[in-house]
Amino acid sequence: MPKDQLSPAATTRAVLQPIGLGRARITGGFWAPRQQRNAENAIPSGQDQLEAAGNLHNLRLAAGIGEGEAIGPVFADSDVYKWLEAVAWEYGRNPSEDLLRRQRELTAVVAAAQRDDGYLDSVVQLRDGDEGRYQKLVWSHEHYCAGHLIQAAVAQVRCTGDTALLDVAVKLADHLVATFGETADGKIRDVDGHPVIEMALVELYRETGTTAYLDLARWFVEARGRGIIADHGHEPTYFSDRRPVREATTVEGHAVRAVYLAAGATDVAVETGDTSLLDALKGQFAHMWATKTYVTGGLGARWDGEAFGDEYELPPDRAYAETCAAIGGIQWAHRMLLATNDPFYADAVERMLYNGFLAGVSLKGSEYFYVNPLQHRGNAHADNNSSPAHGRRGWFDCACCPPNIMRTLASLDGYLATTSEDAVQLHQYAESTITTDSTELHVETNYPWDGAIRITVAKTPSTPWALALRIPAWADGATVNGKPVDPGQYARVEQTWTPGDTVDLHLPLTARTVTAAPRVDAVRGCVALERGPLVYAVEQADHEANVDDLHLVDAPITAHHDPNLLDGVTVLTTQGRVDTPTEIKAIPYYAWANRGIGAMRVWLPRA
Amino acid sequence: MPKDQLSPAATTRAVLQPIGLGRARITGGFWAPRQQRNAENAIPSGQDQLEAAGNLHNLRLAAGIGEGEAIGPVFADSDVYKWLEAVAWEYGRNPSEDLLRRQRELTAVVAAAQRDDGYLDSVVQLRDGDEGRYQKLVWSHEHYCAGHLIQAAVAQVRCTGDTALLDVAVKLADHLVATFGETADGKIRDVDGHPVIEMALVELYRETGTTAYLDLARWFVEARGRGIIADHGHEPTYFSDRRPVREATTVEGHAVRAVYLAAGATDVAVETGDTSLLDALKGQFAHMWATKTYVTGGLGARWDGEAFGDEYELPPDRAYAETCAAIGGIQWAHRMLLATNDPFYADAVERMLYNGFLAGVSLKGSEYFYVNPLQHRGNAHADNNSSPAHGRRGWFDCACCPPNIMRTLASLDGYLATTSEDAVQLHQYAESTITTDSTELHVETNYPWDGAIRITVAKTPSTPWALALRIPAWADGATVNGKPVDPGQYARVEQTWTPGDTVDLHLPLTARTVTAAPRVDAVRGCVALERGPLVYAVEQADHEANVDDLHLVDAPITAHHDPNLLDGVTVLTTQGRVDTPTEIKAIPYYAWANRGIGAMRVWLPRA
Numbered sequence A, B: 001m002p003k004d005q006l007s008p009a010a011t012t013r014a015v016l017q018p019i020g021l022g023r024a025r026i027t028g029g030f031w032a033p034r035q036q037r038n039a040e041n042a043i044p045s046g047q048d049q050l051e052a053a054g055n056l057h058n059l060r061l062a063a064g065i066g067e068g069e070a071i072g073p074v075f076a077d078s079d080v081y082k083w084l085e086a087v088a089w090e091y092g093r094n095p096s097e098d099l100l101r102r103q104r105e106l107t108a109v110v111a112a113a114q115r116d117d118g119y120l121d122s123v124v125q126l127r128d129g130d131e132g133r134y135q136k137l138v139w140s141h142e143h144y145c146a147g148h149l150i151q152a153a154v155a156q157v158r159c160t161g162d163t164a165l166l167d168v169a170v171k172l173a174d175h176l177v178a179t180f181g182e183t184a185d186g187k188i189r190d191v192d193g194h195p196v197i198e199m200a201l202v203e204l205y206r207e208t209g210t211t212a213y214l215d216l217a218r219w220f221v222e223a224r225g226r227g228i229i230a231d232h233g234h235e236p237t238y239f240s241d242r243r244p245v246r247e248a249t250t251v252e253g254h255a256v257r258a259v260y261l262a263a264g265a266t267d268v269a270v271e272t273g274d275t276s277l278l279d280a281l282k283g284q285f286a287h288m289w290a291t292k293t294y295v296t297g298g299l300g301a302r303w304d305g306e307a308f309g310d311e312y313e314l315p316p317d318r319a320y321a322e323t324c325a326a327i328g329g330i331q332w333a334h335r336m337l338l339a340t341n342d343p344f345y346a347d348a349v350e351r352m353l354y355n356g357f358l359a360g361v362s363l364k365g366s367e368y369f370y371v372n373p374l375q376h377r378g379n380a381h382a383d384n385n386s387s388p389a390h391g392r393r394g395w396f397d398c399a400c401c402p403p404n405i406m407r408t409l410a411s412l413d414g415y416l417a418t419t420s421e422d423a424v425q426l427h428q429y430a431e432s433t434i435t436t437d438s439t440e441l442h443v444e445t446n447y448p449w450d451g452a453i454r455i456t457v458a459k460t461p462s463t464p465w466a467l468a469l470r471i472p473a474w475a476d477g478a479t480v481n482g483k484p485v486d487p488g489q490y491a492r493v494e495q496t497w498t499p500g501d502t503v504d505l506h507l508p509l510t511a512r513t514v515t516a517a518p519r520v521d522a523v524r525g526c527v528a529l530e531r532g533p534l535v536y537a538v539e540q541a542d543h544e545a546n547v548d549d550l551h552l553v554d555a556p557i558t559a560h561h562d563p564n565l566l567d568g569v570t571v572l573t574t575q576g577r578v579d580t581p582t583e584i585k586a587i588p589y590y591a592w593a594n595r596g597i598g599a600m601r602v603w604l605p606r607a
Helices: A032-053 A055-062 A076-093 A097-113 A122-128 A142-160 A164-179 A197-208 A211-223 A255-272 A275-291 A323-340 A343-360 A401-410 B032-053 B055-062 B076-093 B097-113 B122-128 B142-160 B164-179 B197-208 B211-223 B255-272 B275-291 B323-340 B343-360 B401-410
Strands: A024-026 A417-420 A423-426 A432-435 A440-445 A452-459 A465-471 A489-495 A502-506 A512-514 A526-531 A534-539 A558-562 A569-577 A581-588 B024-026 B417-420 B423-426 B432-435 B440-445 B452-459 B465-471 B489-495 B502-506 B512-514 B526-531 B534-539 B558-562 B569-577 B581-588 B603-605
Touching (some): A032 A055, A032 A401, A055 A122, A076 A097, A076 A122, A076 A142, A097 A164, A142 A197, A164 A211, A197 A211, A197 A255, A275 A323, A275 A343, A323 A401, A343 A534, A423 A440, A452 A465, A465 A502, B032 B055, B032 B076, B055 B097, B076 B122, B142 B197, B164 B211, B197 B255, B211 B255, B255 B323, B275 B323, B275 B343, B323 B343, B323 B401, B343 B465, B343 B534, B423 B489
Parallel strands (some): A423 A465
Antiparallel strands (some): A417 A423, A432 A440, A465 A489, A534 A581, A558 A569, B024 B432, B452 B502, B465 B489, B512 B526, B534 B581, B558 B569
């Protein structure tokens, strides 16, 4: 049976304790059908794609099954592990013999592929042999693949009780512990060009209690920014290796690498009580959010290097905003939330989740965007496998995003709520059941379409405790049980509870226009439309006028729910003009490009 | 002694005949000191850089001198050839024993490096041997290097009379003729990923009269866009190989590749009388100029792939606008001008020359920009060897631009004027002497600082002929001998001339604001300042207020010449504001980043 997502020992230093997936359960509303499609469409077709693309072939070859050469990119194994993690979380939500069989069969292959000393990376094993190990760590993704394997293993043991993949992970982690560290200790002083191992090792420490994993995670974090990658002859910015993490004041370089590293560093800071490291990460997150984040929560302004740009460099058309970067951003923000109980981070999770992340997957659940622009011109030319000008695609040559989406949707329940000594915090609002050691809460809501959220206390201890409800910063006029509450804070209802007690939270979902900071040159003279947590987009499919030429006129914005459009969305309508006045109809950004690819824009120029 | 730049036989089908470098001579004014610094600073230091970077080392090794391995990129030879071409043109302008010795010594090495059958590419010879020839033509730049060698050889024989490099070029071209073509003829049906060979072969045909070179150039142009590069497994857009040249309606992919190919195709169209190909090229140029060209004439909107973007995708901050692309753009526009006598193309040459090109070289002449943005933020981070955030640099890891600038400055005289049966056309205005078979003209002007241009006819036949003066499209209110003339046309003064006759052209240099097309989202709400052919920039060095925050107020713009600033520039001043009103001072865009690197912008937001 599913255990808590994080073991109790893990979080003694965090302010908030996570609630395991088995105990926070999305039961309906906005997200449940998306999780269902993830289970029914994405995960099975994902395995087919991994088969077709050669990822499974590589692992089977490394396991001694069949003959041939490795296929695909060096990080091919990681796609398999992310998929295995998704299967594990999904099994935790909805156990099925099919899911158990799929993961057990594949786990057996992975275990057979592992070398006797614990090393595992099928592509390196096949292409370079034992001598090739860790020779090109800047680009080889060996630790990156190891990290995703460890994350999958932790998910598997928590959700199925199976220890088969955990055994592989422990053996691999022990090998890493024996291999990497200070030169004086006879170890390799090197870091992977792509972080993720840091988060993974901390999680394995939480699962097993083995402090050597935490120590190695800390070592990897501390080794960063000390010249290792430059010594290999590479420009370090791309690899988040220009400055030590605790000295950096911003995020830079490859966006996914940067936020994965930051998330892992946050784990290390929490588990080691390293407040100065945590303070540095707070500063980096704040700077990223203020100067390098799209209104959608998208991260990464540059195609060149899939990278963060300079401050305020946020072009809507050439936004990269990789789906994986939004996922990494959510992971980092969630860890900062656990560490601080600052609702700013939960607001950030919400913005990334409903916009920058969710735009990366089709309504059907099995077509994806790798790149998530905020403007798409009608005649844009696709010159790249992952270009959004292709429309949503079933897979990519570089397929990091699809299985990352799968594992995120399958584990989404974990972002809803947390506990602290005398309180339960609700961070994200969804039709759900939240169970803690002593309480059970039922959340009823049609959020984000409707701002009414009712929490019923189904089980409670007799002693008083507090229900803390995040009031999003955009929620001017929010009320709890009819009384005004301040946005940007937690509204705390502290009392002695009786089973059946209810709390009514109301978040006003008035459509609003937002403008960018004046230094964001790329969208000068433009506004974006938002309602609740959703950023809206204007898409060619709803307009006869050419969206490339459309301007917004100052006029009221009306909202109405259309149950027949895009699986049911609340649309916004207002006035615009090209040469003559015309109606503008905006749909949630996440739903664009589900009717073919055409002109789209989030930022609308004012007439 | 220098001969005409193009041999008479070459241009029978062109509308205009070029005037060779020996006969069109810049004698003073704006460009003469730039050519002098090119000769005195850039060319000698360029040879040192080619030595330090290993380019000369490679050729010596291939010539059997010394031992070692090839150093640097696969196209290393081409940098040497561009430098040799610059030396040749410079020798043509100003013969010196030093320049003759430098090119003869290096030519001897190049000749010794050539294989017996004519093949020549030092890097491929050293790294891959004879078996490696043309195995990776998509990326190997073997034809690209050959093209630059041929161009250098033609320059050398024209300017020095030396045939040593021409002998190498002919042997290499004969080898290419024997090797590339239709499979049915037993040849390799392949194209180089990087065009330039097309232009070079046509020029060699003009020099030698050997039609096989023209035929091969035409074959390379026609083979493009027929699936060759896709068949090698590459996405063809980057390589200008998605559509046949005569079917393409725009430029796309890598900007330098695209304009080099177009320039070569223009040569082929002219020499073969292929009007449908020329018509296609007219359409491509017009589309490029209207939708994919910066106000500076800069080409290439994307760092990713150093490429043209979609229509109207022209971000000022992340403009790539590679210096080499401006040079290729000038080469293409000049060929279109020769083919059509349409002043639109001479206007284009002027815009690229004074802005997108000239910004690529420092006032001193020996520091360069590879990338030429139209906005630079004060705190921009350099994460790349060629990033402008480094400021101007003496050389680059990829050093295509510096020697390309050198050869362009050394051959600039060739862009001034042309002839046709009964007329001499002046396209670019500079203090100069223009000599044709029957006429000699002296041009006196301090253009572009002053709009007064006096042409004195020093030598003339007794029969009437016409002097055609380009009136730039921006020159509202221009006069010839006091009479108004229309901008965007040639003002034609046709008469019987007497030595000593003068024509006074006046181009009003009123400072003006320009706005971008409405679809250029990236500079919405902004204006740029221009005066005459110059685009202006606002640079941090002239302002206490933060240029990142500066807005332009509607106010008069005044111009005054400051002889002590930036080697003498006419500056523009007007009113702006940040929080409070402040003066804005604008300098010519070409002169930015000569006082260190800091915030700069061409497009100024309106308050």
